[in-house]
Amino acid sequence: MKKTILIGLSLLAMTGCTVRVADMTVGSTKNYDINSGPFIKGPRVTGEDLYPVFIFPLGIPNVKTAMDNAIQSEKCAVGLTDLVISQLNHSFLVGQIGFRVEGDLIIDSSMDGCGK
Numbered sequence: 001m002k003k004t005i006l007i008g009l010s011l012l013a014m015t016g017c018t019v020r021v022a023d024m025t026v027g028s029t030k031n032y033d034i035n036s037g038p039f040i041k042g043p044r045v046t047g048e049d050l051y052p053v054f055i056f057p058l059g060i061p062n063v064k065t066a067m068d069n070a071i072q073s074e075k076c077a078v079g080l081t082d083l084v085i086s087q088l089n090h091s092f093l094v095g096q097i098g099f100r101v102e103g104d105l106i107i108d109s110s111m112d113g114c115g116k
Contacts (some may be wrong), residue, residue, distance in 0.1 A: 028079030042105030050098035
């Protein structure tokens with residue numbers, strides 16, 4: 001009986017869900033001139049902003065931070081295209097919460113050191 005309760009509580013602690021918050025064609029947290037020059041579509045990247053939960057959340061996740069993490073994976077990137085924003089709720093007393101941003105990089109090849 002104790003094993004059954006322990007297994008049940010373990011499974012409950014590992015549950016969670018991911019909810020799609022938004023689908024966007026183009027998004028950025030950086031200031032750039034959209035008419036500045038040639039843009040190149042880069043690889044698909046993911047950025048996350050996660051915080052642990054131990055009975056209560058130990059921080060407040062932010063979509064901007066998750067998007068910044070994705071964009072800053074490439075020094076010449078100025079934004080994301082075809083992006084998906086998801087909210088992560090993987091906790092019941094213990095776990096993690098946060099946001100995930102996935103998208104294709106928009107690379108500005110006119111920036112210094114970013115040419116083809």
